[in-house]
Amino acid sequence: xxxxxxxxxxxxxxxxxxxxxxxxxxxxxxxxxxxxxxxxxxxxxxxxxxxxxxxxxxxxxxxxxxxxxxxxxxxxxxxxxxxxxxxxxxxxxxxxxxxxxxxxxx
Amino acid sequence: xxxxxxxxxxxxxxxxxxxxxxxxxxxxxxxxxxxxxxxxxxxxxxxxxxxxxxxxxxxxxxxxxxxxxxxxxxxxxxxxxxxxxxxxxxxxxxxxxxxxxxxxxxxxxxxxxxxxx
Numbered sequence: 761x762x763x764x765x766x767x768x769x770x771x772x773x774x775x776x777x778x779x780x781x782x783x784x785x786x787x788x789x790x791x792x793x794x795x796x797x798x799x800x801x802x803x804x805x806x807x808x809x810x811x812x813x814x815x816x817x818x819x820x821x822x823x824x825x826x827x828x829x830x831x832x833x834x835x836x837x838x839x840x841x842x843x844x845x846x847x848x849x850x851x852x853x854x855x856x857x858x859x860x861x862x863x864x865x866x
Numbered sequence: 867x868x869x870x871x872x873x874x875x876x877x878x879x880x881x882x883x884x885x886x887x888x889x890x891x892x893x894x895x896x897x898x899x900x901x902x903x904x905x906x907x908x909x910x911x912x913x914x915x916x917x918x919x920x921x922x923x924x925x926x927x928x929x930x931x932x933x934x935x936x937x938x939x940x941x942x943x944x945x946x947x948x949x950x951x952x953x954x955x956x957x958x959x960x961x962x963x964x965x966x967x968x969x970x971x972x973x974x975x976x977x978x979x980x981x982x983x
Contacts (some may be wrong), residue, residue: 804960858910
């Protein structure tokens with residue numbers, strides 16, 4: 761099973777600042793990686809697929825990059841609605857999720 | 867508009883059974899890939915099972931032999947039959963539309979399963 765490791769576990773950021781979240785795969789997953797946002801009491805919401813393609817309706821302040829084993833999700837200027845937990849998921853070989861990064865208000 | 871609505875969760879004793887339902891609208895389950903993902907309280911996401919458009923099914927190791935995914939095309943509904951439930955199966959269970967066996971772009975709101983005596 762491919763293990764996905766996200767860092768940091770918690771990221772404290774002020775509104776308007778940039779947030780950079782990392783996701784590492786134990787084996788190469790090519791570009792078969794997605795990012796999801798989850799708020800308390802809600803289902804996950806797809807943000808990025810194919811490592812860098814924004815899903816429908818996702819604002820351009822969200823961007824994804826990387827391939828192989830190292831991936832990054834960047835939120836260029838955090839808005840109040842962006843404080844949430846973010847998960848990466850590989851779908852190159854089965855489907856596994858990272859443990860999540862919580863983005864909290866600093 | 868694509869919608870998925872889960873039901874069937876509840877409190878069950880260890881060793882018991884539950885059947886979860888995922889009623890779909892806005893798409894046809896027989897032409898799609900539908901997956902179940904669970905989330906234990908305060909924890910991360912875990913993929914559980916998927917049913918492909920061709921009927922093939924796949925499971926995470928911890929539920930193989932205990933859970934069965936199926937669908938009723940006439941009801942446009944996907945099911946997850948869960949037998950021999952364990953306390954570690956306690957979680958919110960989400961169904962989701964999986965694009966071509968990859969990522970999931972539509973999710974239901976989930977149904978909570980609690981396994982406890």
